[in-house]
Amino acid sequence: xxxxxxxxxxxxxxxxxxxxxxxxxxxxxxxxxxxxxxxxxxxxxxxxxxxxxxxxxxxxxxxxxxxxxxxxxxxxxxxxxxxxxxxxxxxxxxxxxxxxxxxxxxxxxxxxxxxxxxxxxxxxxxxxxxxxxxxxxxxxxxxxxxxxxxxxxxxxxxxxxxxxxxxxxxxxxxxxxxxxxxxxxxxxxxxxxxxxxxxxxxxxxxxxxxxxxxxxxxxxxxxxxxxxxxxxxxxxxxxxxxxxxxxxxxxxxxxxxxxxxxxxxxxxxxxxxxxxxxxxxxxxxxxxxxxxxxxxxxxxxxxxxxxxxxxxxxxxxxxxxxxxxxxxxxxxxxxxxxxxxxxxxxxxxxxxxxxxxxxxxxxxxxxxxxxxxxxxxxxxxxxxxxxxxxxxxxxxxxxxxxxxxxxxxxxxxxxxxxxxxxxxxxxxxxxxxxxxxxxxxxxxxxxxxxxxxxxxxxxxxx
Numbered sequence: 001x002x003x004x005x006x007x008x009x010x011x012x013x014x015x016x017x018x019x020x021x022x023x024x025x026x027x028x029x030x031x032x033x034x035x036x037x038x039x040x041x042x043x044x045x046x047x048x049x050x051x052x053x054x055x056x057x058x059x060x061x062x063x064x065x066x067x068x069x070x071x072x073x074x075x076x077x078x079x080x081x082x083x084x085x086x087x088x089x090x091x092x093x094x095x096x097x098x099x100x101x102x103x104x105x106x107x108x109x110x111x112x113x114x115x116x117x118x119x120x121x122x123x124x125x126x127x128x129x130x131x132x133x134x135x136x137x138x139x140x141x142x143x144x145x146x147x148x149x150x151x152x153x154x155x156x157x158x159x160x161x162x163x164x165x166x167x168x169x170x171x172x173x174x175x176x177x178x179x180x181x182x183x184x185x186x187x188x189x190x191x192x193x194x195x196x197x198x199x200x201x202x203x204x205x206x207x208x209x210x211x212x213x214x215x216x217x218x219x220x221x222x223x224x225x226x227x228x229x230x231x232x233x234x235x236x237x238x239x240x241x242x243x244x245x246x247x248x249x250x251x252x253x254x255x256x257x258x259x260x261x262x263x264x265x266x267x268x269x270x271x272x273x274x275x276x277x278x279x280x281x282x283x284x285x286x287x288x289x290x291x292x293x294x295x296x297x298x299x300x301x302x303x304x305x306x307x308x309x310x311x312x313x314x315x316x317x318x319x320x321x322x323x324x325x326x327x328x329x330x331x332x333x334x335x336x337x338x339x340x341x342x343x344x345x346x347x348x349x350x351x352x353x354x355x356x357x358x359x360x361x362x363x364x365x366x367x368x369x370x371x372x373x374x375x376x377x378x379x380x381x382x383x384x385x386x387x388x389x390x391x392x393x394x395x396x397x398x399x400x401x402x403x404x405x406x407x408x409x410x411x412x413x414x415x416x417x418x419x420x421x422x423x424x425x426x427x428x429x430x431x432x433x434x435x436x437x438x439x440x441x442x443x444x445x446x447x448x449x450x451x452x453x454x455x456x457x458x459x460x461x462x
Contacts, residue, residue: 004027017155040065054155094279099118148163221277233248327394329397336399346398384403
């Protein structure tokens with residue numbers, strides 16, 4: 001099938017490359033010339049494992065190309081809208097201006113009977129609004145096919161998704177021929193796109209457009225709720241002497257609860273969860289559903305509160321203040337396996353420490369180049385070994401595998417004081433303590449031991 005993908009950011013670039021890998025002829029359209037040139041060379045403009053290989057394969061086979069000219073989408077039978085829907089600068093609501101602009105730009109180039117399907121995360125009612133944009137083209141079919149990608153595993157999530165969701169006018173009852181049961185309209189077009197996935201047994205759910213629009217936001221809201229819940233409980237654990245890691249492990253063994261997203265730590269960031277829960281809150285408020293709006297407000301507050309809690313714990317570990325202290329932060333991206341720093345909890349904490357007078361060095365395997373221009377108060381060092389030299393406090397803020405594999409003995413030979421705040425509860429505290437480190441986590445106060453006062457001597461190297 002000939003397909004266009006409008007918008008080639010994190011979602012669009014991955015979607016275009018994976019569709020080409022399924023055998024479709026795909027053109028990706030974006031207004032950013034530099035981005036398009038880089039994608040055309042087979043190199044992603046951001047770090048996403050496995051994506052470069054897909055881009056290069058698509059280019060080599062001729063099934064994948066990129067362009068800045070929206071007219072190049074004219075030959076496509078199916079058009080996927082993958083442009084960004086960031087948080088509005090003046091409110092919690094999603095900014096749909098890019099989506100509307102892309103749809104208007106596409107309108108003159110739609111062939112008769114073309115299918116336009118949105119993948120961006122949007123508030124409920126967006127399809128109705130876009131139908132107005134497409135109003136003078138009643139022959140064009142419109143639907144919604146929400147994405148469920150996770151940065152760091154986006155290629156796998158596209159090639160082996162856990163489900164496919166189709167939002168169509170009239171819902172499931174209107175998506176199939178009453179006589180034959182065969183899919184029709186948008187559902188039939190999407191079945192043709194995803195035929196290899198359906199053949200492999202990936203479940204498909206067909207629903208109304210309103211339901212499809214809400215599914216992604218509701219899913220992210222639930223995941224954010226689990227994270228904020230266990231983070232709130234971690235504060236109770238600190239106050240009571242309990243261990244949140246043991247508590248969450250036991251909770252997760254209950255099949256009704258499960259252990260995914262039930263890991264206490266610094267909290268979530270990035271370009272999806274924070275803006276999606278705020279958009280969800282705005283949608284609930286606009287529909288008069290105060291319970292959901294209040295719930296999302298609390299989830300957001302708990303998440304943001306983890307950042308100041310981490311700063312306060314860092315001050316405790318430095319004898320009451322971080323002013324004048326040399327601090328090393330491990331991690332700048334909002335999560336491992338990406339170079340995305342949007343709403344990064346790690347950089348937020350690092351910047352707060354610097355604002356309090358600390359001398360902060362941040363290291364990260366992939367995100368240093370993205371971060372250094374935006375955070376002038378911070379020093380950046382790509383090499384973790386050099387970043388650790390002479391540190392009086394080390395904070396693990398993004399749980400990259402290379403930081404999980406750090407040798408406590410080697411790290412101890414580089415720092416001035418062996419004091420570690422593991423704000424992701426990702427390290428083996430006992431192994432680090434065995435090498436003379438004072439270790440503190442969030443909600444794991446039992447692992448903390450006694451803290452060094454500000455004038456404590458440097459522990460002997462191992």
